[in-house]
């Protein structure tokens with residue numbers, strides 16, 4: 381009995397997701413900031429790591445384990461595969477088009493884009509807590525055409541990437557991905573090799589930004605699970621809301637709000653602010669509204685207001701907006717069934733990992749984001765100006781995200797009344813919230829009055 385236990389323990393410990401060393405893993409460094417009202421921001425040194433699925437997975441002699449799906453000679457079963465195959469370091473710039481510079485991260489599409497995660501200085505994913513906070517970044521989408529998507533979002537992934545006796549790679553090698561689509565294509569799931577693609581990896585997902593230069597979408601995707609949840613077969617259905625309750629200005633009736641030369645001009649860099657407001661103005665509260673602002677050329681631009689008959693004239697995501705959208709536009713009820721904004725908020729309160737990716741869908745086009753998704757005679761089916769004629773392959777597609785910052789409401793892009801808005805050594809927003817303006821006091825201090 382004991383020896384059976386001991387040998388099965390040995391066997392299970394040997395089933396490890398190995399680390400390969402053909403290319404040394406050097407995470408591209410990037411800075412990000414945390415900010416507080418009144419006193420400005422603190423800079424942190426982090427880095428990015430490439431998702432495990434994008435990495436070269438190979439045997440000790442350098443044979444690829446998954447040339448087109450898993451090679452069943454090398455990987456007849458999950459245990460053998462885990463013992464035999466290793467995740468290698470990444471040539472970030474050369475192979476994946478991933479480069480950083482200070483606070484900026486650029487993704488060049490090249491051969492197929494990339495998906496990266498933000499790491500802290502201990503090689504764990506930064507675990508963001510954004511309830512009653514705002515999350516802000518600058519983005520240059522000018523070079524992202526129809527059918528491409530430069531995305532920045534939160535997933536409730538394990539902050540250590542699920543590192544364990546059976547996963548030696550962990551967050552440093554980009555393991556532990558999950559999202560609200562419960563993807564079944566993840567090669568390693570919780571230390572098990574997903575050779576048959578039967579395992580799905582589900583978790584709550586908050587899409588702050590899915591966009592190209594033609595359309596943009598902000599989308600909470602709640603799930604009925606806590607953390608990363610591994611599902612199998614039919615057990616994967618109905619755990620999450622894969623469509624989400626999105627806000628897309630174009631779809632919501634304002635076709636001239638976001639795009640080249642529009643009010644939010646996608647030919648220029650813009651700042652994107654997303655606020656997670658709660659019912660009691662505390663991090664402990666229930667998520668009640670997800671609010672968006674843009675800042676461009678020193679001007680704060682509130683999100684567009686919904687202009688579709690039957691829908692509330694709001695410019696943020698609230699429970700009423702989501703429920704009315706289901707009723708009026710016939711959107712999926714999955715959002716409410718999976719707990720809606722409240723459930724999304726519970727996930728965000730537990731913490732979220734930052735995911736940044738650049739991907740394409742040249743097959744059908746990315747119509748859910750930028751084109752016609754449904755019957756053109758029905759309201760709310762046109763989500764952007766792109767048509768099949770606009771879908772062309774462009775490996776030179778690129779996106780740059782920079783100045784990632786998180787903090788108290790209004791602390792990352794404009795200051796509150798009496799807050800500091802300038803001065804030598806000050807590192808924080810220089811705009812003041814309406815109706816205040818920045819008043820010079822002395823060379824070390826300006827204040828919103």
Ligand SMILES: *[C@@H]1O[C@H](CO)[C@@H](O)[C@H](O)[C@H]1NC(C)=O
Pocket residue numbers: 443447451452453454
């Ligand atoms: C799978 O691996 C075996 C054993 O190394 C090899 O002979 C075969 O060519 C591989 N198949 C593919 C499609 O790479």
Ligand SMILES: *[C@@H]1O[C@H](CO)[C@@H](O)[C@H](O)[C@H]1NC(C)=O
Pocket residue numbers: 481482
């Ligand atoms: C990095 O950014 C700095 C300042 O933002 C700029 O001067 C420099 O040219 C950039 N370097 C590269 C390689 O893009």
Ligand SMILES: *[C@@H]1O[C@H](CO)[C@@H](O)[C@H](O)[C@H]1NC(C)=O
Pocket residue numbers: 520522523649778
């Ligand atoms: C934005 O990206 C485009 C395309 O890559 C580039 O030409 C332009 O210089 C970038 N703008 C800024 C302000 O960095």
Ligand SMILES: *[C@@H]1O[C@H](CO)[C@@H](O)[C@H](O)[C@H]1NC(C)=O
Pocket residue numbers: 570608609610
């Ligand atoms: C991962 O595997 C460990 C050990 O088998 C188990 O305790 C844990 O619950 C699993 N995690 C998930 C998310 O399934």
Ligand SMILES: *[C@@H]1O[C@H](CO)[C@@H](O)[C@H](O)[C@H]1NC(C)=O
Pocket residue numbers: 633634635636637643682683684685687
């Ligand atoms: C689009 O949004 C802008 C800015 O909020 C507003 O001025 C304009 O009237 C809106 N247009 C439509 C058609 O809703």
Ligand SMILES: *[C@@H]1O[C@H](CO)[C@@H](O)[C@H](O)[C@H]1NC(C)=O
Pocket residue numbers: 633687
């Ligand atoms: C709402 O859209 C209609 C056209 O569908 C337009 O005539 C009207 O000006 C828009 N309202 C606002 C406030 O922009």
Ligand SMILES: *[C@@H]1O[C@H](CO)[C@@H](O)[C@H](O)[C@H]1NC(C)=O
Pocket residue numbers: 604618619717718719723
């Ligand atoms: C998901 O959670 C919601 C409330 O949080 C509940 O109403 C619903 O029945 C749950 N669905 C499943 C499939 O567990």
Ligand SMILES: *[C@@H]1O[C@H](CO)[C@@H](O)[C@H](O)[C@H]1NC(C)=O
Pocket residue numbers: 526594765766767769770
């Ligand atoms: C899409 O293609 C049509 C026809 O060539 C063109 O008129 C239009 O400007 C294109 N739109 C975009 C967003 O590229």
Ligand SMILES: *[C@@H]1O[C@H](CO)[C@@H](O)[C@H](O)[C@H]1NC(C)=O
Pocket residue numbers: 789790796813814
């Ligand atoms: C944040 O700024 C907005 C817009 O200027 C303002 O309506 C709101 O009251 C401010 N909230 C806080 C907490 O300062």
